[in-house]
Amino acid sequence: MLRRALPGRCGFCLAAAEPERPWCAACFEALPWNLPACPGCAEPQPPGSLSDRRCGHCLTRPPLFVRSRVPLRYEDEVARLMQRFKFHASPRAGTVLLELLELGLPPGALAWPQVLIPVPLHPRRARERGFDQADWLARRLATRHGLVLARARRCQATRSQRGLDRAERYRNLRGGFEVRGPLPPRVALLDDVMTTGATLDALAQACLSAGACEVEAWSVARTPLRGE
Template sequence: MVYKWRKKIQLVTFPACCTLCGAEGDDGLDLCRGCRDELPFNRQACPRCALPLPDAVPEDALCGQCQRAPPKFDRCYIPLCYGYPLDHLISHFKFRGKLAEGRLLSGLVGDFLVQQSCELPELIIPVPLHASRLRERGFNQALELARPLGRCFERPVERRIVIRNRPTPPQMELDKGARRKNVRGAFELTGQLRARHVAIIDDVVTTGSTVNELATVLRRGGAERVDVWAVARRAGN
């Protein structure tokens, strides 16, 4: 599939400079080769939900959770595990509005999609924030991640088709059962979904409850295939 991904990202970020150490960026990304090699890549993961798995597990084996209760999304593309130094990059991006970090994170997701020969969706849908959270933060991190990907892969980013109808506490602060309840019924379609294959994008997938709930709503709206794109996966299921 993907042709000029690198070239396009180079145009966006030139001249590249490592966000972590200030050295010259490698191959057009705002990250040097050394810092990139140290990132916690999610090398061995459940193909469905991207949960990091032990090395001994055969490739393409689903995790126990996906075997017991298959999620509503088809496949997650998540290049990294949540951990140092990614947690810093993500929180700088998310809570201090450092959009250069966002561009870098978006670049890492794009690289991974290319590597995995991901079949591109018709539409990219950022996980929406509730209006009150959006006002507080000033931007939706998922939308900022989606934008460069939409531009480079020439796919529309649809940010109004689904809304979050109530404010929900951050998933990271809750235990597993509470997470599921926290997001149940939190998303609503605002119109007709004109795509059969969509990708949801978020920054971090914690247990998958949020993207699973959103995938449920999109399927009800007619989506036949729902992928999930994110920067990092937390290890706890």
């Protein structure tokens, strides 16, 4: 109610925001939208690429989720906003990212899943950080759109994915999640940032083992894989 009644400020530049939006028109237009992107893993593709063509990684090793929905690239203002949200637990940053995710999902996407599952942190890491960003996003997204929320469990405290290449990330997370079934046929997974898709692939495997038939991977932003 306060946000609607009082003049808002842009979450990026602090200029006057658009009505009922946490951003201004100029910053919104300058955001690094993830287009074109691979429909399988959401990896950003070169300009002029066909939007429905899968990348080489997905052709040689298809992910266990049927498609990805990741509207932004983890660059520039989106990266800075994500860092404030993820490492400083900024609710304002989280609200902006959540609204960008909602706006970036295609029509009908939010009506597709029968269950929404956030990528969980290991309890020890959650205690160290004091904040679980994927859970924060999923709870609010479920409340806004009437989605059923389910939970997954990390079976072990795997080492950080930072600095690992694609193959090492997949090996690091093999068998890393457990989901109590039975799950309904359509499941969407939610994470804040998607890098190679290894985490979401491992969680998709657990969901399929728990009875799901199709799994989608959702994330706010995708890290471009430069140099791979």
